[in-house]
Amino acid sequence: MSPEALEIASNFILDAPPGELQDVRADIESLLGDDASLIEELTPAIEQYNKEQLVSVVLPGGSQRVIVSEYNELPDGRYFDVESQSSWAFDHVTQKASAVQTYTLESKHADIIKSAVRSLSTHLSEHYPALPSSGIYPSTDDSTIAVVIVGNKYSPSNFWNGRWRSFFQFDPSNGSLTGTIKVDVHYYEDGNVRLLTKKSVEAQLGSGASGAELVKAVAAEEKKYQEELNREFVKLAEGTFKGLRRQLPVTRQKIDWEKIGTYKLGQDIGGGRNNDGGKDNECGRQ
Incomplete structure (x- = not known):
């Protein structure tokens, strides 16, 4: 594949809507040919997509969904999860996990992380009705804690799919919490309509905040953004959209x-x- 064609195809991969990566890949293969070399060239883009989109997978022999991201990637290319105490190999092309092993968390923030993991499970059950996944991980240098949440809702029979992603970084040394919340919804019946929106957030927790307090702050930021979106949707329905037609x-x-x-x-x-x-x-x- 020429460099120009590879760049275009990779951009298609990176821009694939929620739950539609395999469809986009199939379309590319139908245009450029289905062969091993094509998949090999596209694998870096597919890997980047999986990690950016917080793709989740059920481990062999388990029922819990775990996340694949840059935050829980190990040096050998495997991924780990604190709650299930597992690590695994991951095929980015097929999105399948394998070779599950026991994983022991080693971090000076282990107590906060484990406490936050327990609190986060309650938050997910209350606010994420379908296909939620989450993870809390120490940074590579063990100075901060990453909290990532993804909620997927797919309805291809009704021609729409959606994804909510939350990314937070917490610094226990000063109590600062920063992050980004992203929403991606695709509706494609008789056309294409896509909502892509994000918001940067900042909050300050007290010194020595616990894992439960960390999750409480995350939940507050998510609620605040959801309420903002709801208000904007009402404005669109009663204002802009209403003015488009009699x-x-x-x-x-x-x-x-x-x-x-x-x-x-x-x-x-x-x-x-x-x-x-x-x-x-x-x-x-x-």
């Missing part, structure tokens, strides 16, 4: 779309009389 014709009667072919456009919908000498012609010409 809700009812000038007769104030709803149109029976199944009988649209029987309407006489000017008389029945526009509310005017038959064109007798140009009377009631809304454009003002006779």
Whole structure:
């Protein structure tokens, strides 16, 4: 594949909507040919996509969903999860986990992390109804703690998919909490509409904050952003979208779309009389 074609195909991969990576990959293969060399060239983009999108997977022999991200990647390319005390190998192309092993957390913040993990499970059960996953991990230099949450909701039969992602970094030394919340929703029945939005957040916890207090702060920031989104959706529905079209014709009667072919456009919908000498012609010409 030429460098230009590889860049374009990789960008398609990185921009794949929630739950639609395999569809995008199949489309690329149908255009460029399905061969091992193509997949090999696209693997770096697929790996980046999986980690950025917080792809989750059920480990062999288990039922809990665990996250694949840059925050829990081990030096040997494996990934780990604190709650299940496991590490695993991951095939980014097939999105399958294998070779599960026991993992022991080693961190000076282990007590905070384990406490936060327990509190986060309650938060997910209360606010994420479908396919939630989360992880809390020490940074590589063990100076900060990462909290990541992803909630997926897929409904391809209704032509839409959505994903909520939260990324937070907590510094126990000074109690600072920074992060980003991202929402991605794709609707594609008879067209393509996509919502991509994000918000940066900052908060200050007290010195010596516990794991439960950390999760409480994360939950507060998520709630605040969800309420902001709800307010904006109401504004769109009552303002911008409402102004795009007239809700009812000038007769104030709803149109029976199944009988649209029987309407006489000017008389029945526009509310005017038959064109007798140009009377009631809304454009003002006779």
